[in-house]
Amino acid sequence: MNFVDWEPVYERLLADFGYDRAGDERARDILADLTRSGGSDANPGALDPEATGAFDTVDGATVAVVGAAPGLVDEVERVAAADLVFAASTAADVCLDAGIGVDCMVTDLDKNPGTARELTREGVPVAAHAHGDNVPAVREWVPQFDSDWTLPTTQAAPVGGVRNYGGFTDGDRAAFLADAFGAEELLFVGWAFDDPDVTPAKARKLRWAERLLYWLETRRGERFGVLDGRRESLVLP
Numbered sequence: 001m002n003f004v005d006w007e008p009v010y011e012r013l014l015a016d017f018g019y020d021r022a023g024d025e026r027a028r029d030i031l032a033d034l035t036r037s038g039g040s041d042a043n044p045g046a047l048d049p050e051a052t053g054a055f056d057t058v059d060g061a062t063v064a065v066v067g068a069a070p071g072l073v074d075e076v077e078r079v080a081a082a083d084l085v086f087a088a089s090t091a092a093d094v095c096l097d098a099g100i101g102v103d104c105m106v107t108d109l110d111k112n113p114g115t116a117r118e119l120t121r122e123g124v125p126v127a128a129h130a131h132g133d134n135v136p137a138v139r140e141w142v143p144q145f146d147s148d149w150t151l152p153t154t155q156a157a158p159v160g161g162v163r164n165y166g167g168f169t170d171g172d173r174a175a176f177l178a179d180a181f182g183a184e185e186l187l188f189v190g191w192a193f194d195d196p197d198v199t200p201a202k203a204r205k206l207r208w209a210e211r212l213l214y215w216l217e218t219r220r221g222e223r224f225g226v227l228d229g230r231r232e233s234l235v236l237p
């Protein structure tokens with residue numbers, strides 16, 4: 001995602017949620033400091049997707065973008081139709097518990113950072129996201145990750161090794177990440193935009209996730225099955 005394309009959407013997100021852009025930028029800079037390649041223990045570096053080719057298998061692949069809706073446990077086997085599995089936050093645990101390997105985990109570290117740490121240590125890329133409301137988790141957890149497999153991300157302007165592929169919630173960021181590396185098809189498993197059991201704040205985030213996926217499918221000239229029957233009520237961000 002070109003930041004020029006993302007920025008107007010990001011501005012709308014900030015306004016809607018009342019987030020402070022400077023807070024996101026501070027978080028990004030902290031993550032940049034924690035992952036700046038310098039070779040020292042204090043700054044061990046980060047995954048550079050272009051230099052390492054870590055996401056080369058995404059090009060032309062069908063990627064399952066796995067969300068953490070409660071129904072995921074009952075439909076997780078659907079990921080078998082995909083070549084690769086990109087799991088959002090706790091969806092990674094559901095996949096692993098079902099014996100399904102995860103090819104990338106996308107997280108803002110607020111629920112299961114221990115899973116993210118273990119995945120990096122096993123050589124699985126983890127897109128670790130910093131924003132204005134998760135700095136303590138970034139400071140606590142990122143230094144415990146294997147830096148070779150930690151892809152630092154931001155929703156603000158990218159700096160240094162901290163990337164912005166677009167997206168907001170862990171799940172839609174996973175979709176934007178797969179798109180950025182050339183996924184041929186995205187298969188959505190474990191998504192429930194109308195989940196009645198989430199908090200009002202989470203429901204609002206899911207509404208934005210849906211809107212962003214609508215934008216993504218429009219950019220790709222595609223139609224995501226997960227949005228069927230919902231487009232009439234959606235507006236592009």
Ligand SMILES: Nc1ncnc2c1ncn2[C@@H]1O[C@H](COP(=O)(O)OP(=O)(O)OP(=O)(O)O)[C@@H](O)[C@H]1O
Pocket residue numbers: 066067068069070088089090091108109110111168169170171172190191192193195198205206209
């Ligand atoms: N009904 C749902 N409840 C929760 N997450 C959902 C749901 N449907 C889809 N998702 C996607 O699954 C992702 C992972 O959700 P989870 O609750 O494990 O993590 P989270 O850390 O709270 O997510 P986030 O911080 O992005 O809100 C969400 O970011 C969202 O994109």
Ligand SMILES: Nc1nc2c(c(=O)[nH]1)N=C(CO)CN2
Pocket residue numbers: 019020024108131132133155168169170205
């Ligand atoms: N500033 C800020 N940014 C976010 C937040 C959040 O709570 N605060 N939550 C997200 C996904 O849950 C993604 N981005």
